[in-house]
Amino acid sequence: MSGTGMSALLRIAFRPTVKRKTRHTLAARALRLAALRIALVCACAGGVSYFINHSALEQSVRSQLSLSTEQALQRESLPFREVKDLEKNFLAEFDRIYAIPEARQSLARNFDDIFYRHEDGSYTQRPGLFEGEPLPDGRRFPGMSATYAPDVTPDADVKTRFALSYLLSYQFGSAAKGRLFNFYGVVPEKGFPIYQAADIAKVFKYEGPDALKLETFEFFSRGFGGPQNETFFTRIYWDPSNNAWMTTIATADAPDASGKHRIMACVDVLLDDLMKRTANPTLPGARATIFAADNQGTLIFDGKYTDAITASAGEASISSLEIADYQPLLKASQAIGAGSVSLIESTSEITAVGRIPDTPWVLAVHYPKSLMRPAILTNLGIVVAVGLLTLFVELFILRSILQKQVAEPLVRLIHATQLVGRSGVTVANDALPTHSDDEIGELARDFASMAARVHTAHEALEGKIRDRTSELERLNQKLLTISQTDEMTGVANRRRFDEVLASELAGLGQGQDLLMLAMVDADWFKGYNDRYGHPAGDACLKEIARVLERNTRSKQDVVARYGGEEFAIIARIASASNAPVIGQALCSAMATVKLAHEGSPFGHVTLSVGIALAAPDQNISPEALLLEADRALYRAKQAGRNQAVVAEPSADMQIQQIGA
Structure with missing residues (x-):
């Protein structure tokens, strides 16, 4: 209580006594005002806390x-990126x-060795x-x-292309087996x-x-129906033999001067795994939708409209089903780039919309706002509970202080003033509240002590917030590391490999070193898996990763795991002569381990290494360097x-071999 307030109380105390009909004590009024003040503070604090x-x-x-959602976009694009790259490599190898000319003649002869003509003219x-x-x-x-349909009798050119397609389809298909x-x-x-798997x-x-x-098939009519040679996805369709939704990814070669194509690479993709992952987003309580980035918003997957998609054989769309809530998502999807995310907010939910890179599809992750209410109400309840507890504690303390340190001294003072002026009556010194100033000072010190405690609690709370923030940053860094690391072998994953290769090639012109890309493959690894089992195969891959590191x-x-039993190494070297030495060292290091492999003619696990080099003055893309290394492998x-x-890295692609 301030000095001005105390002076007012003393003036009231020494004022002549006036009889009143009703009398309210100072302590009661102070308690009512305190209760009202604290209640208002609690209400305001609760409102502020809520917002x-x-x-x-x-x-x-x-x-x-x-x-x-950004992480999901990058993760879901990986298999489609692999398919597109594989098809483009197929077409490049075909061309x-x-x-x-000598190869075409040999392939025409291979046609008769490989294919059999039936009575109806088909092969x-x-x-x-x-x-x-x-x-x-x-x-x-x-x-x-x-x-091969009986419509057109194959001439030498058709035989050449058909036989070459057969050989390359086996090469690329078997290389991607299991993926x-x-x-x-x-x-x-x-x-x-x-x-x-089916004949x-x-x-x-x-x-x-x-x-x-x-x-009549969409991939055939679209692929050969025009001059385009860009990769495209067909509409999704139901495959009864696999009991699953599928799409076909196709890439036709560049047409000749007459507009005719020679070949088209295709892959049928099962969408089961994509749909399962989409049905369970990372954020708890959220749900996801995939739709095509076309004018209609053709639905690929949505748990709420599964029956409509099935009934329409994959033709159902946002427009045809007249889904008003999805119209803003469709509009937003047409304005964002691949891999980017836009947040759309409605009255009931927040939706993240992003284009899946290397696909014509859009991923939308819906998060209901209702999921936030329990946490908000819990925090509000805590604030209200603390406020009420504070109210009761402070009222008890305030009542005790007012009663013992203010009300009682004032009563003694009033009684003493009533005796003043009466004849024959003296006022004893001990009847006066002589220590009133000290008591008020003690009250002020009590409030100062309370403020100090609140400040200490505030600092402790800020310390906890800093600790939580630091922990969140650590977890985010750990998440980034996990997203760039192969889970099984512990080396860099394909995503990290792609980033480093692109970065290294971009910065290659700034130094004198060469960039070496080594593609490493475990020899006869399928046989190893078949003989020893997949757990042993996994252990073998881990050992290979350790040897490479x-x-x-x-x-x-x-050192990165490129896929399956294939690894890749990106390194700077001073001279091209170092590359054979490094490659031989990797083979020798693996041979030294003597990891038994009865299915290998060497009796143990061995490695095959394909190395490609990029010079500072050589403008080469990651895809081209990968292709050189893959061919060397x-x-x-x-x-x-x-x-x-x-x-x-020359025009005639001369190859330097190093014996085992």
């Missing part, structure tokens, strides 16, 4: 929703071989090839089947060889009500494995 918590929680949800692969029986020259093509459902190259004369020669016929009419020469070198395997091959 602050609501704003902070909504901002946190928006941040988490945006971050988790390279097709341009060699399929010869009996036994799909099951793995060898050709007379010893080549095997297990899992490869083919069909892709199938792989096939289609010729416009209605024929296609395909690498998959199409036993399924497709050219007569009867179920006759194959390839021209031990034999990298610099902390700046990056292919030659290393062709030469007997357990060795390294360096691709010279």
Whole structure:
């Protein structure tokens, strides 16, 4: 209480006594005012807390929703990016071989060795090839089947292209086995060889009500129906044989001067895994939708409209179903780039919308605002409870202080003043509240002590907030590390590899060193898995990763798991002569481990290494450098494995081999 307030109390105390009908004590009035004041403070604090918590929680949800959606976009784009790259590599290899006259003549002869003509004029692969029986020259093509319609009798050029498509479809399809459902190259004369688990020669016929009419398939009509040669996705369709939704990803070659295509690469993609992941977003309580980035917003997946999608055979769209809540999402999807995320807010939910890179699809993650209410109400309840507790405690303390240190001294003072002026009556000194100033001072010190405690509690709270913020930053950094690390082997993953390769090539011109890209593949690894089992295969991959990491020469070198049993190393080297030494060192280091492999002619696990180099003055894309390294790896395997091959970055692609 201030000095002015105390003076007023003393003036009231020494004023002549006036009789009143009703009398309210000072303590009672002070308690009522204190109760009213504290109640107002609690109400205001509760309101402020509600809006602050609501704003902070909504901002946190928006941040988490945006971050988790961006991560989902990048994660979901990886398999489609692999398919597109594989198809483009297929077409590039097709063009390279097709341009060699001697190769075309040999392929035309291979046609008669591989394919068998039926009475109706159609062709399929010869009996036994799909099951793995060898050709007379010893080549095997297990899992490869083919069909060619009887509409056009194949001439030498068609035979060449069909045979080349068969050989490359096997090469690329078997290389992607376990990651892709199938792989096939289609010729416009209605024929296609395909690498998959089912033999199409036993399924497709050219007569009867179920006759194959390839021209009615969307991938065929779109791929060969115009001059375009960009990768496209077909509409999703239901495949009864796999009991799953699928889409076909196709890339046609560049047409000739007459507008005619020679070949088209295709992959059928099962969408089950994508739909399962979409149904369970990272953010608890959220749900997700995938739709095409077209004018109609064709639905690919949505848990609320599964029946409509099924009933319409995949034709249902945001426009056809007249989903008003999705119209802002469709509009926003047409204005954002691949991999970017836009947040759309409605009265009931916050939705993150983003284009999945390398696809024509949009991912929308819906987060209901109702999920935030429990947390907000909990925080509000805590504030109200603390306020009420504070109210009761302060009223008790205030009543005690007013009664003992203010009210009682004032009563004694009033009684003493009534005796003043009476004759024969003296006022004893001990009847006066002589220590009133000290008591008021003690009250002030009590409030100061209370303020100090509040300040201490505030500082402790801020300390906790700093600790929580630091922990969140640590967890975010850990999440970033996990997103760039292969979970099984502990080395960098494919995403980190792509980032480093692009960065290294972009900065290559700033120094004198060469950039080395080594593609490393475990020899006969499928046989290893078949013989020892997948757990042993996983352990083998971990050991290979450790060997590669031990034999990298610099902390700046990056060892990454490229996919399956294939690894990649990115390193700066001073001279091209170092590349063979490094490649040989990797092979020798793996051989030294002596990891038993009875399915290998060497008796232990060995490595094949393909190396490509990029010079500072060489303008080369990541895809081109990968292709050079992959070709070098292919030659290393062709030469007997357990060795390294360096691709010279020259026009004739001379190869330097290093024996095991």
